[in-house]
Amino acid sequence: MPELPDVEGFRRVLAEHTGEPITSVSVLDTGVLRGVTARRLGTALRGHRFEEPHRHGKWLLAPAGGPVLLLHFGMTGSLSWHAADEPRHRHDRVIWHLGEGELRYRDMRKLQGVHLAGSNEQAERTLEGLGPDALEITRADLTDLLSHRRGRLKPALTDQSIIAGLGNLLADEICWRARINPLRTAGDLDAAEVTALHRAMRRVLRDSIKAERVPPRDTWLTGARDVPEGPCPRCGTPLSSRRVSGRRTVWCPHCQPER
Ligand SMILES: [Zn+2]
Structure with missing residues (x-):
């Protein structure tokens, strides 16, 4: 089960790919989305760039020039970087296509770990009930x-x-x-x-x-x-x-x- 150190690892993966334009988002399974549709996730992020991500507890926050992607990894989730032609894993649920490769959110279970906030303030509200990191x-x-x-x-x-x-x-x-x-x-x-x-x-x-x-x-x-x-x-x-x-x-x- 991903705990703070695992999520810190996912944060580093994302941090290596800030500044590259998001060309598209593929939602392979809408079961992992929470409070956002596949269409909205795509339109909100397309053309944007991920900025320096940060982590609070087991949450990863990825600001993207306005909207903020929030990821939680539940019991079995992960985020990894792959070449675009690398075969997909059957548990890959959402893919962010960036320049030379793609970020893949994988989750064997589907615990609705992918959220989208419209702003930093809204992202903070999502995490309001958490204790200090x-x-x-x-x-x-x-x-x-x-x-x-x-x-x-x-x-x-x-x-x-x-x-x-x-x-x-x-x-x-x-x-x-x-x-x-x-x-x-x-x-x-x-x-x-x-x-x-x-x-x-x-x-x-x-x-x-x-x-x-x-x-x-x-x-x-x-x-x-x-x-x-x-x-x-x-x-x-x-x-x-x-x-x-x-x-x-x-x-x-x-x-x-x-x-
Ligand atoms: Zn002992």
């Missing part, structure tokens, strides 16, 4: 965001209205790195724990952005989480897992005690 959050912000929360830590970290950008893998990886049990009550963390959590978040995000995904390395929880009863990469204790708010949550009972 995980990469921008300071330690003091994190304290404010988590304090007084009676729910568990894990769902607080993945709630996009609290912090934008963290998904299931990142949240578990960050808790594991910080040695904090994800089932703890979010508002109960002490100052040292919030500091550890913030430091882990910075480090995990920085390394994941380099890899353009949460890398399943041997030294990361992400590399061990899919092995049944797999050992903790740090201490060798068999990992624990259970569903928390519908998502599989993995932790080390030794490194991350419940207290």
